[in-house]
Amino acid sequence: MSDCLLEISGLRKFFGPVEVLKGVDFSMREGEVVSIIGSSGSGKTTMLRCINMLEEFQGGTIRLDGETIGYEETASGRKRKSETEIARQRALTGMAFQQFNLFPHMSAVENVMLGLVKVKKMGREEAREIALKWLERVGLAERAGHYPGQLSGGQQQRVAIARAIAMNPKLMLFDEVTSALDPELVGEVLQVIKDLAADGMSMLLVTHEMRFAYEVSSRVIFMNQGVIGEQGDPKVMFNAPQSERLAEFLKTSSFV
Amino acid sequence: MSDLLHFLDQIWLARYVILKGLGLTVSISALAIAAGSVLGILVGLSLTYGNILLRSVVRIYTDFVRGTPVLVLVLASFYILSAVGIDLNAFQAGVLALAVFCSSHVGEIVRGALQAIPKGQTEAAKAIGLTFRQTFVSVLWPQALRQMLPTWVNTAAEMVKASTLLSVIGVAELLLRTQEIISRNFMSLQFYFLAGLLYFVINYGIERFGKYVERKTAVPS
Numbered sequence: 522m523s524d525c526l527l528e529i530s531g532l533r534k535f536f537g538p539v540e541v542l543k544g545v546d547f548s549m550r551e552g553e554v555v556s557i558i559g560s561s562g563s564g565k566t567t568m569l570r571c572i573n574m575l576e577e578f579q580g581g582t583i584r585l586d587g588e589t590i591g592y593e594e595t596a597s598g599r600k601r602k603s604e605t606e607i608a609r610q611r612a613l614t615g616m617a618f619q620q621f622n623l624f625p626h627m628s629a630v631e632n633v634m635l636g637l638v639k640v641k642k643m644g645r646e647e648a649r650e651i652a653l654k655w656l657e658r659v660g661l662a663e664r665a666g667h668y669p670g671q672l673s674g675g676q677q678q679r680v681a682i683a684r685a686i687a688m689n690p691k692l693m694l695f696d697e698v699t700s701a702l703d704p705e706l707v708g709e710v711l712q713v714i715k716d717l718a719a720d721g722m723s724m725l726l727v728t729h730e731m732r733f734a735y736e737v738s739s740r741v742i743f744m745n746q747g748v749i750g751e752q753g754d755p756k757v758m759f760n761a762p763q764s765e766r767l768a769e770f771l772k773t774s775s776f777v
Numbered sequence: 778m779s780d781l782l783h784f785l786d787q788i789w790l791a792r793y794v795i796l797k798g799l800g801l802t803v804s805i806s807a808l809a810i811a812a813g814s815v816l817g818i819l820v821g822l823s824l825t826y827g828n829i830l831l832r833s834v835v836r837i838y839t840d841f842v843r844g845t846p847v848l849v850l851v852l853a854s855f856y857i858l859s860a861v862g863i864d865l866n867a868f869q870a871g872v873l874a875l876a877v878f879c880s881s882h883v884g885e886i887v888r889g890a891l892q893a894i895p896k897g898q899t900e901a902a903k904a905i906g907l908t909f910r911q912t913f914v915s916v917l918w919p920q921a922l923r924q925m926l927p928t929w930v931n932t933a934a935e936m937v938k939a940s941t942l943l944s945v946i947g948v949a950e951l952l953l954r955t956q957e958i959i960s961r962n963f964m965s966l967q968f969y970f971l972a973g974l975l976y977f978v979i980n981y982g983i984e985r986f987g988k989y990v991e992r993k994t995a996v997p998s
Contacts, residue, residue: 670998
């Protein structure tokens with residue numbers, strides 16, 4: 522498939538002797554918003570982290586925008602690509618984390634600028650302009666000079682999203698970005714993600730917010746014990762789950 | 778009253794000797810701290826990022842040095858090195874011993890500071906495409922520096938105190954100079970007090986400077 526943005530086939534991952542991904546096959550097109558749901562330990566986050574090589578994986582391939590991620594097949598077998606090459610490939614995706622992971626010693630705008638200056642080799646002025654533009658997009662233009670310690674959790678997460686998206690990635694990865702937030706701060710972060718989705722950004726989200734997954738996703742994937750259990754249109758899936766596992770999962774999660 | 782005047786008079790007479798000793802103490806300490814910190818950073822980086830072989834070698838080095846009294850290091854540096862043909866004068870041997878001692882402490886401080894940084898920092902840096910070197914320079918090191926500043930200042934003050942041990946190999950630093958003066962005027966109480974006061978002033982200065990840098994580099998929160 523040539524119109525595939527992301528194509529994962531036979532993805533296998535072990536933590537020591539434990540196989541956490543047991544052959545995941547998945548593909549998505551540009552502009553799609555796909556949510557990954559499933560109980561904890563099902564491999565959702567691990568799968569997401571394999572896509573930008575924050576996790577090594579032992580089998581299968583990941584292709585993003587035509588590039589094979591992380592490993593290459595050589596005559597002598599599978600070989601990890603060079604660190605420089607992997608660093609370059611990581612910039613193809615943007616990632617937002619559960620714990621935000623902003624750099625505490627840099628102001629909001631410096632956080633966003635860092636990748637632009639160091640990776641994209643932009644001049645500081647140009648980088649600042651782009652950073653400010655994205656901070657404005659996430660509603661934090663007035664907080665540009667604030668340090669992470671001076672921002673609320675929701676604001677920090679919005680800066681983190683701006684930092685990732687300013688790099689102009691092909692695909693945004695969201696790893697449970699609202700799980701560490703106070704309930705009253707979840708809304709502002711989800712709104713930012715919704716706006717990005719409306720702009721046609723390709724996104725892959727691991728989430729526990731079933732209502733949000735239902736509203737924003739063009740497709741939902743249900744991960745179960747290291748494989749994709751079920752996938753499809755959220756409206757169909759959530760209202761008429763095919764498997765008992767999914768029905769049970771939806772019942773225990775807060776989706777109503 | 779006349780006792781005090783007598784003391785002040787003796788200080789005035791010995792002023793050049795005292796200042797020479799003070800100058801030497803400051804130079805020994807400054808050199809040992811500078812060289813020890815540079816070496817210590819290398820030690821800390823090896824302990825944190827080195828491969829198993831490098832890590833093991835450096836680990837043995839730090840554990841050995843930290844487990845040895847500084848006085849023994851000073852004596853070893855002076856007597857043993859000359860026995861194996863490395864000819865250092867007392868000043869050089871002393872500074873070397875203190876620098877080695879300092880490096881093992883700074884090494885542990887650096888390792889501790891780097892390892893205390895949450896893993897998410899490295900992951901976030903990787904996720905935006907930074908290489909390891911870029912991550913280290915822009916993300917990890919600036920955070921580690923802030924973290925280790927107070928402990929480093931403490932080590933620097935320890936080095937000033939340890940510099941007195943060089944008196945045993947005949948380096949005429951402040952303590953040895955003080956003893957010289959006392960052997961002439963027998964005012965041991967007064968001149969040891971003066972020496973103590975001078976050491977305190979140096980270390981208090983270091984501590985204030987550390988606090989000042991800490992304030993200047995503090996991250997707003």
